[in-house]
Amino acid sequence: MGGATAEKIAEDFRAKLGGKVVSCEVRSYKRIYAEVAPKDFPEVALYLWGDRKARFNIASGAQTPGGFEVLYHFSLNEGDERGVGAGDGVVFSVRIRTSEKEHPVLPSVAGKIKAFSFIERELHDLLGIAFDGHPDMKPLLRAEDWPEGFYPLRRTEKRAELDVGSKRGTGESGS
Amino acid sequence: MKSIVPVGPFHPLQEEPEHFRLHVDGETVVGLDIEIGYNHRGIEKLAETKTWEQIVFLVERICGICSTSHPIASVQAMEDCGNIEVPERALYIRSIIGEMERLHSHLLWVGLAGHFLGYNTVFMWAWKHREIVLDLFEKICGNRNHYAMMKPGGVRRDIPESMYDEIVQGMGQLAKALDIYKGAVLDDPVLHARLKGVGVLTAKDIHDYCALGPTARASGVAKDVRRDHPHAAYGLVDWNVVTHTDGDVFAKAVVRVLECYESARIVKGCIEKMRPGPIDSDPKGIGPGEGVGHYEAPRGETFHYCRSDGSNRPVRYKVRAPTFMNLSTNYVSVIGQSVTDATICLAAIDPCYCCTERTSAVDYRTGDQVYTAKDLIRMSHEKTARLRREYGVEEPQL
Numbered sequence: 001m002g003g004a005t006a007e008k009i010a011e012d013f014r015a016k017l018g019g020k021v022v023s024c025e026v027r028s029y030k031r032i033y034a035e036v037a038p039k040d041f042p043e044v045a046l047y048l049w050g051d052r053k054a055r056f057n058i059a060s061g062a063q064t065p066g067g068f069e070v071l072y073h074f075s076l077n078e079g080d081e082r083g084v085g086a087g088d089g090v091v092f093s094v095r096i097r098t099s100e101k102e103h104p105v106l107p108s109v110a111g112k113i114k115a116f117s118f119i120e121r122e123l124h125d126l127l128g129i130a131f132d133g134h135p136d137m138k139p140l141l142r143a144e145d146w147p148e149g150f151y152p153l154r155r156t157e158k159r160a161e162l163d164v165g166s167k168r169g170t171g172e173s174g175s
Numbered sequence: 176m177k178s179i180v181p182v183g184p185f186h187p188l189q190e191e192p193e194h195f196r197l198h199v200d201g202e203t204v205v206g207l208d209i210e211i212g213y214n215h216r217g218i219e220k221l222a223e224t225k226t227w228e229q230i231v232f233l234v235e236r237i238c239g240i241c242s243t244s245h246p247i248a249s250v251q252a253m254e255d256c257g258n259i260e261v262p263e264r265a266l267y268i269r270s271i272i273g274e275m276e277r278l279h280s281h282l283l284w285v286g287l288a289g290h291f292l293g294y295n296t297v298f299m300w301a302w303k304h305r306e307i308v309l310d311l312f313e314k315i316c317g318n319r320n321h322y323a324m325m326k327p328g329g330v331r332r333d334i335p336e337s338m339y340d341e342i343v344q345g346m347g348q349l350a351k352a353l354d355i356y357k358g359a360v361l362d363d364p365v366l367h368a369r370l371k372g373v374g375v376l377t378a379k380d381i382h383d384y385c386a387l388g389p390t391a392r393a394s395g396v397a398k399d400v401r402r403d404h405p406h407a408a409y410g411l412v413d414w415n416v417v418t419h420t421d422g423d424v425f426a427k428a429v430v431r432v433l434e435c436y437e438s439a440r441i442v443k444g445c446i447e448k449m450r451p452g453p454i455d456s457d458p459k460g461i462g463p464g465e466g467v468g469h470y471e472a473p474r475g476e477t478f479h480y481c482r483s484d485g486s487n488r489p490v491r492y493k494v495r496a497p498t499f500m501n502l503s504t505n506y507v508s509v510i511g512q513s514v515t516d517a518t519i520c521l522a523a524i525d526p527c528y529c530c531t532e533r534t535s536a537v538d539y540r541t542g543d544q545v546y547t548a549k550d551l552i553r554m555s556h557e558k559t560a561r562l563r564r565e566y567g568v569e570e571p572q573l
Contacts, residue, residue, distance in 0.1 A: 031255070031467065049382075049385075053382070055382075055385050055387075056385045057469070057476070058478050058480075058493070058500075060491065062482065073478065075403070077398070089400070089403035089404035091404070091467050091469070114384050114503065115383065115503070118499060118503060119495075142215075143212065152217060152220055153220060
């Protein structure tokens, strides 16, 4: 039963998005992995979240040898009209990549789907990925005196470069 | 008159640092700013330096309350990545530990919610009855919290048959205690007046913010990872997903109290059904690939993602706690409320900031480290030695 569900979801996805799908693979009865071009991702997100009523779980960004990639995870439960699932939930992960190694920019979805706002801010804080069109791209987790341009989840960053102490304080000594 | 009421980051309301700025017009909240990040510990970065088995212990320390939800999600992500089978008995044990944790976590929220409303009797009761679960945990794994039960491929400790009766009795005792809450909390006219129609979230709000757990279920959105994406033993025993339609703080309280009954039922069902057998498939490493693991923590879905290159460490590890998604529903729920009700609205999602942000102590004025990890370990050893002397316990011979 579950296998048919995942295959059906993938089939619908390919039919709906046609040539925009770079790849779409059903890895198991509960996992689908797809890849699209960054510019097409907002449309994909709106299809999964809007048309398919998927729940956006989270996005996981990573620095790769070729640049950066972000994997957006959605949960789909094909249930009845009340959304009551039958235990055949599928996690649908959509990957987008960029070959830009220093200043990656990806399209923001936060303006259309509110649930994307926090994670896009987090990805900017930790990996330095800018999201074009985010309505309020201020730091989420970073301290206000965090050095500009230092992104802790990048592999190229060296811990020694982070000299937080010298950036802090105005000479006023603590008690 | 318009003004701003700051809540936090240091305040006696909750135990964790977060900062809300309530923009108020007279007594009515008209805007909200949320600031988090006070408790960011860099756990994802740290995970890249740990072996797979060490990561389970690391993520267990993300949170002190849902300390087994992160490990369950974590080992499931690793098992998904490496195609690892788990013996059936281990699945039952995972569900038992997970549900006992839900029981004490929900009771903690009920107690705190009572405390926030000035109903401290409920606070005292809830914390008293939590002890039943915490004592059982101590007997099962030696700790009241941080159970260290999970590992990729199974669980680290068995639950001996001699404990079955005690666990079932404990669940019976709790069910009796829950009857008191049902009567005293859910039928209390004062609580109805304080909580009904307050901080309402509609099913559309839940979908917009992709909110989870009891926060979603109280708005009629019947999402529960335990049922929708079956794992552990949740597909093997009978239980129900609890929902409510009103979406207010009262509905969230009802969902949490009624879910406790279901948790006790799952624990009993697992004890009845589980048979002797292996508890660990003892996998040798995690093969290359990527995996996703999620678990319905007391506050909603905890989501872990890992990527392996086949070595003994991940190349990327991502953690998403439920509060990360639920927190932004506050943008909706507190608007239009009075300042007095804003506190219980903000607390209604059962926020957990240490989870959301995933330390050494630093004096922010000077940038100096106050305590390093070494200092903390030394202080811990010194305290243990002092307690040993005071209680006349002998030093262990190593």
